[in-house]
Amino acid sequence: MALLEVRDLQTHFRTPDGVNRAVDGVTFHVEAGETLAVVGESGCGKSTLARIITMIDAPSSGELLIDGQPIDIARHGLSKELRRKVQIIFQNPYGSLNPRQKIGDVLAEPLLLNTSLSAAERRERALQMLIKVGLGPEHFNRYPHMFSGGQRQRIAIARALMLNPSLLVLDEPVSALDLSVQAQILNLLADLQDEFGLTYVFISHDLSVVRYIADEVIVMYFGEVVERGSRDAVFSNPQHPYTQTLFAATPQTSIDSIKARLARKAELAGS
Numbered sequence: 001m002a003l004l005e006v007r008d009l010q011t012h013f014r015t016p017d018g019v020n021r022a023v024d025g026v027t028f029h030v031e032a033g034e035t036l037a038v039v040g041e042s043g044c045g046k047s048t049l050a051r052i053i054t055m056i057d058a059p060s061s062g063e064l065l066i067d068g069q070p071i072d073i074a075r076h077g078l079s080k081e082l083r084r085k086v087q088i089i090f091q092n093p094y095g096s097l098n099p100r101q102k103i104g105d106v107l108a109e110p111l112l113l114n115t116s117l118s119a120a121e122r123r124e125r126a127l128q129m130l131i132k133v134g135l136g137p138e139h140f141n142r143y144p145h146m147f148s149g150g151q152r153q154r155i156a157i158a159r160a161l162m163l164n165p166s167l168l169v170l171d172e173p174v175s176a177l178d179l180s181v182q183a184q185i186l187n188l189l190a191d192l193q194d195e196f197g198l199t200y201v202f203i204s205h206d207l208s209v210v211r212y213i214a215d216e217v218i219v220m221y222f223g224e225v226v227e228r229g230s231r232d233a234v235f236s237n238p239q240h241p242y243t244q245t246l247f248a249a250t251p252q253t254s255i256d257s258i259k260a261r262l263a264r265k266a267e268l269a270g271s
Contacts (some may be wrong), residue, residue, distance in 0.1 A: 001068050002029035004053065004167055009062035011048055022048040023059065030127045030216070032166070035193070035200040037214035037231070039207065045223040046203045050171045051241035053201060054088040066167070080114050086159040091172035093152035103130070103155055104140040110162045129158040132195075134188060150181035154188065161192070165260045174209060186213055207247060211235055213242040215260070219243045 011023040023045045030036045038046050051057040052064065059076035065071065066085060090096045097106055107126035111117050117125070127137055133154040144152060153173060160168055170189070174182040186209065192198060204210050210217060210231070217234040219227040219242065227240040239243045 002065075002080050003067060004201070005063075005065040005068075006053070007063040007065070009049070009052060009064065010051060010060045011045075011057070015141040017127050021223045022050065026062075026220075026223075026225050028218055028225065028228060030167075030199055030201060033193070033197055034215045035202055036216045036218065037210040038201065038203045038218055038220060039205065039210055040220035041205060046205075046234065047171055047257040049220070050088065050169050050201070050203055053167075054086050054169050055082065056088075058165070059202045060105055063124070070259055084114060084163040085165055086167045086169065087163065087178065088169045088171060089153075089156050089173045091150065091159050091176055093156040094144060096156055097152060099144050100141060103147075103189040106144075106155065107159050107162055110159065112165055121200040126158075127163065129154075129161060132161070132192070133158045134184075147180075148176055150185060153185055157185075157188065158173070158190070161196070165198070167199045167201070169203070171203045172205070173202075175206060184207065189213065207235075 006026055009023055009026045010021070015023060018019070026045075026049060028036065029142075030204060038049060040046050046225075048057070052059050055064075055071060055073050058072075059271075062254040063070060066082065071082065103124050104123065107129060111122040111125060114124075130136060130139060135151065135154055136234050139147070140149075144155070144199040147155065164233065167258075173189075174185050176186060190213065193200060200212070200213075202213055203215050214231045217227075217229060217231050217237075218225045219234070219240065221242045227234060227238065227243045235247075238247055
């Protein structure tokens with residue numbers, strides 16, 4: 001059974017010029033432990049789709065199933081159990097962190113709202129998660145403005161994992177970062193996926209990132225899925241004219257070369 005299944009999903013918005021079909025008949029599924037990348041230009045419906053999958057917004061029509069369970073937040077609302085299963089990580093980590101909260105409180109807050117853990121237990125779990133994402137206890141009482149962009153994204157990832165979700169939706173999670181930091185965050189996401197058995201829906205316009213992290217790829221164009229397949233199939237032999245044009249127009253940066261450069265730098269620093 002697929003962890004996530006979307007059937008003929010549609011989201012339409014009325015505008016002064018008519019109807020905007022932001023998501024128009026999208027169908028796909030994601031198996032547990034896999035990464036599905038959603039690719040397309042700005043305005044193609046990627047972020048609207050992310051908001052539906054994470055149950056922030058309800059679709060106009062269609063079906064959303066998680067673990068085989070139909071989800072209808074418009075009629076039945078959103079239970080704590082469902083909220084724990086699915087989390088989202090946004091493009092701008094600073095915008096998603098409360099600047100007045102210390103990082104320890106940022107991480108502990110989901111546990112405070114959704115569990116019966118004691119303050120000591122919440123603190124211990126928050127400290128453990130900081131270490132999981134490559135930070136340390138010394139960061140626990142600092143504020144978001146005291147961190148770099150890459151560190152803030154690590155904090156956002158840690159917060160998303162506090163409730164042990166099954167599915168993470170990552171909406172352009174590395175596009176605001178330098179290339180070398182992108183590679184570090186992608187490595188971290190790969191390690192966390194292996195450790196926790198996570199399933200990812202990874203939304204991006206950066207094809208080099210998608211080529212590195214994805215198992216399956218769907219390409220969106222004006223709200224529709226125009227191509228879907230394995231990463232290797234889509235990249236080696238794109239079928240739809242839009243996919244071909246998108247690939248031809250996008251500069252290709254090798255994430256593998258960045259990783260190799262970082263590894264060499266680490267070796268030199270340790271020698």
